[in-house]
């Protein structure tokens with residue numbers, strides 16, 4: 359899904375499109391500390407290239423990441439301090455053997471859950487990695503009710519001797535978004551290459567996310583407007599809920 363080529367251009371493209379990873383990390387840290395003022399450890403799930411994690415590492419005493427794609431993972435490991443473990447793992451079923459004050463999952467990554475059963479399993483996994491009173495922050499994919507069928511985006515980024523054009527088209531297919539992203543990558547040495555990414559991302563409803571939080575023993579608040587309009591779910595592990603996550 360995210361191979362070496364995609365890992366190489368992913369962050370360059372999104373930063374050039376105006377994505378402010380630092381501001382997003384600061385906003386998540388601020389909202390987490392409203393709920394847990396002493397929060398000092400954080401796990402970023404589906405951390406990609408570590409673009410949020412490098413900022414989280416400046417905001418928290420201890421950070422770790424988890425990621426499925428090996429090329430993305432390799433980039434995250436390269437840029438983070440050696441003390442910050444980045445684990446190879448699947449957000450639908452992982453067990454790291456420790457807990458954190460905050461668990462995050464950013465940039466719609468949770469939409470790779472194919473079903474509500476997987477969504478529920480992911481939130482249970484997040485809750486199982488929280489200290490009592492710990493906080494989960496999820497930047498969701500577009501909701502079934504907010505997704506724009508046929509959405510087209512386009513952008514050209516120029517940096518470090520490379521020009522990358524990105525055009526995407528997203529359509530509704532049942533309860534999923536089928537997103538096709540075409541890249542043209544040009545540089546002096548290799549000329550122009552075409553790279554195609556195809557993503558199937560679930561269009562869960564806001565209620566399905568909230569149900570998954572509640573089933574995992576988490577409170578949930580939805581903050582509209584953040585993250586380019588996708589919003590942010592923030593939840594706290596409710597008293598006694600950690601007992602339901604013991605192995």
Ligand SMILES: C[S@@+](CC[C@H](N)C(=O)[O-])C[C@H]1O[C@@H](n2cnc3c(N)ncnc32)[C@H](O)[C@@H]1O
Pocket residue numbers: 359360403404405406407408409410424425426427430447448449450463464465466467470
């Ligand atoms: C849109 S990218 C976001 C990456 C990063 N969070 C960011 O904000 O730049 C989605 C990421 O989710 C990862 N991913 C997809 N399914 C996953 C799974 N089941 N477990 C862990 N990571 C997964 C992908 O490999 C990819 O790195």
